[in-house]
Amino acid sequence: MPLRSAALFAVAAALEIGGAWLVWQGVREHRGWLWAGAGAVALGLYGFAAALQPSAEFGRVLAAYSGVFIAGSLAWAAVADGYRPDRYDLVGAAVCLVGAAVIVWAPRGAA
Structure with a gap:
């Protein structure tokens, strides 16, 4: 289950970050509404990818995904925009990825 969950987090990150980047390119970089529209579609698909997570806890999934989003955003910026993240x-x-892993995969006993 952790492998499926990690793969879904990666897909969700690619769709959300990529979708936001496409909208940015379409609007801010004047590449046109086709780019922005493709971004809107990707952002919609992100919601489906997130909903396919094995955990039934929406808050837990979204909280953990936030850590994946942070790391993924830095990676996307490095690849797509030439941004060079510093050591911090x-x-x-x-830290965010470790936090995400703890949130999603920590062993939990019955309450």
């Missing part, structure tokens, strides 16, 4: 960006992203 990388440490912060690592």
Whole structure:
């Protein structure tokens, strides 16, 4: 289950970050409404990817995804925009990913 969950987090991040980037490119970089429209579709698909997580706890999934989103945003910026994260960006992203893993995969007993 952790492998499926991690893969869904990666897909969700690619759709959300990629969708937001496409909207940005369409509007702010004047690439046109086709880019922005493609971004809107990707953002909608992100919601479906997030909903496919094995956990039934919406708040827990979204909280953990936030850590994945932070790390994914830095990676996207490095690849798509030539942004070079510094060591504090990388440490912060690592902390977020560890936090996400704890939220999603910590062993929980019956309450």
